[in-house]
Amino acid sequence: MTAYLDHAATTPLRPEAFEAMVPYLTERFGNPSGVHAVAREAKRAVEEARDVVAECLGCEPNEVVFTGSGTESDNLAVLGRSGVAVCSAVEHHAVLDAVARGGGRVVAVDGSGTVDLDALDAALDGDVGVVSVMLANNEVGTIQPLEAVVDLVRRQAPAAAVHTDAVQAFPWVDVESLARGADLVSVSAHKFGGPKGVGALVVRTELRPLLVGGGQERELRSGTHNVAGIVGMAAAMQATVASREETVRRVGALRDRLADGLLAAVPGAVETGDRAGKIAGNCHVRFPGIESEALLVLLDDAGVCASAGSACASGALDPSHVLVAMGVPRDEALASVRLSLGWTTTDEDVDIALKTVPDAVSRLRTS
C-alpha cells in the first residue's frame, strides 16, 4: 500500500498525454526539421502542439520555445539576457545558479517566503537585464505577487525583462492571467502529467540562445525536437487547464485534511508558510526534534513517498535554502517534510499519510 506524495518532484503521465505520444514513438518518427512527407507530419504535430501551449499560457505561438526541461528554460531565460541578473532567494537552483554564474543579485524574502518588494526595489537599476521571481515555490508553495514585481521592474529597471519560473505553479494557478505581464515564463511537462525531458519557455523579449547549431525554435534552441515529448506536453497542458479548477478544489481539500491532521496528531508540529498564500497541492510541515533524513527513510519503508530539503548531487540532504531564506532555524529546516499532492491523489493517500507520519515521528522522538 503506497501513498505517492511527491508530486512536486514529478507526476504520473496523464492518459491523454500517453495516447497522444504513441504515434510519435512509433510510426510517425520524422524529424520536423526535414523537407519530405515524413518530416512534415512531425512538424505539423509540433506546430499543433505549439498552438495548444500558446493558448494555455496566454501567448502567441511564435512566443513559445520548446526546451528539454524546466531547468533549461530557466537557464535560457537568465543566461540568455545580458546585463545583471536579479532573483529572489527562494528560486530553484536552476535560476539561482544561473544568476550566480553572472555575478547577479539575490533579493530576500519574508517569513512566508514572499519576495520583499522594498529589497527588490533596492536591487534594481539601469544595469539589470533580467529579474526572475518564481510564480510558486517548489518547497513551500508560496505564490509570489508577480504583478507587483512586474510593475516595480517596469518603473525601476525598464530595460530589464521579467522572468517567472511557473514550473510548480502551472497545475494550480491560472498562469495565463497571472503571468500575463512577464516577458519570460518557464514550464516543465513532467510537473503536470506530461513526460519528462521536455519543457517550454514563453519568450516575449530579446534573448540569446544557449544551444546553437541547427537553428530550431527561431534560432533560440537548436536541437532536434522531442516530438513525442512536445505532443505529450501539449496534451497534458490541455487536460490540466480543463480540470484545473476542479482539481484545485478537490486536492486543496485533501491537502487541508492532511495538514490539519498532522498538526493535530504530532505535538509541536509547525506548518511552513501561509496556507492561504500557497498552491493547493503543497503541505510542508516541521517536526522539531527529529531529522528529515531519518523520517524519509521510515516513510519510504512504510510506502509513503515524500521529500525534504534539496537533494544535492550525491543524494544526501542539505538544509533547504528556501527555508533558510525564510528565516527557519537550521535544525528545524533539517526537521521538515514536504508532502506534495497532485491530480491523482486520493483520500486513501491522505489516510495512509495521517497514519504513517505521526507514527514515524513518534518513533524517532523516542529512539
Added chain:
Amino acid sequence: MRVLVAMSGGVDSSVAAALLVEEGHDVVGATMKLWGGASDTGCCSVSDVEDARRVAQQLDIRHHVFNFGDDFTRHVVGPYAAAWSEGRTPNPCIECNRHVKFDRFLRRAAQLGFDAVATGHHARVTAERDGRHALRRGVDRAKDQSYVLAMLTQRELAKVRFPVGEMTKPDVRAKAEALGLRTAAKPDSQDVCFITSDGGREAFLGERIALRPGRVVDGSTGAEVGRVDAVQLVTIGQRRGLGGGAAGRRYATAVDVAGGVVTVGPEHDLLTDEVRLSDQTWADAPLASGTEVVAQVSAHGKGASAIYQGDGIIRFVDRQRKVAPGQTVALYDGDRVVGSGIAR
C-alpha cells in the same frame, strides 16, 4: 538480522554488503556524505556515492545517503586543524571512526530499526564467552585495519560486523569480480579524504590556521641550523624539510610551537622508554598494571612489546622512537585489540 552497511563506494564495503546478502540477512546500504569540499577521490565524492549506489542496485538492496557533514566538521576537521595548530599530529580517520562511523552512524542505524551495522574494514569481531566480543586483526596482515578501529568498546563491538576481515585483499577483489561488481578494480583510497594531493596538508591547514615559520636548532649544540616555513606542521621523528646536509641523519626530536623552535638530533635522541596516553579506551575490561601488551603506534607499523604501567603509561621492552603527540597507540594481546589511547 537487519544490517546497515556503510558503503564508501570502494571494493571492500561492496564485498562486505555482498557477503551479508549471501548469508541471508536483510541488508540495506548507506553512504555517508561527510565532506563537501575539494577531495581527490575515495569517500564521499559524488562519483563514489554513485559507485556505492550502483553496487547496491546490483546486489538488489536499498541504498541511502546520509548527510553527516556537520558532525564531520565538528568532530574531525575542526579538531584536525586545532591539533596541528598546537603542534600535535592528529589522525582524522580515527576521529571519524570514533565520532561518526561508529557513533553517529550507529545511532542512525538504531533509530531506523537495524540490529547491526557493517563496514568493509579489514578486521574481525568474534563472539567470546559471556556474550562479550573481541576485536581482532584482519587475516590479511598487510591490510589489517584494526589499528584505526582500536577505540571500539563492547558497546560498539556488539553491534558491528566486518565481513571482509576473514579474507585477503586479493580474495576480496576476486569476489567482487566474480559478482560483476562495478567497483572490483577500483583502487583503494589513500590518505585523508578531505586533503587533496594538489595542495596537500599545508594548503588545507594554511587556510585554517596561521602557519608560522620557526628556527631549527641542534639539540646538543643549541646552534641554529635551519628554518622551517611552518613550525606547526613539523612532526616528531620527521626528517625531511629540516635543512639537511649536516653530518649524520637529523630528526625532529622536539617541537615548541609557542616558541617557534624545532629541535633536531640523531635517531638516538628520538629513542624513548615509554609513551603516555590520554583518551584511553578499553575493548573490554581495563588492563591491570603490569600486563604485557604489544603497542602499535601507526596504521601499518610493527607492534612493539611493552608493559602497561597503569595511568596510561606504556613502557616499551626495547627503546622505541618517540611517538608524536596526537598519534594513536593501539594495544594488542596476540591478534586481539585490548585498548587504545592517544600519545600525549
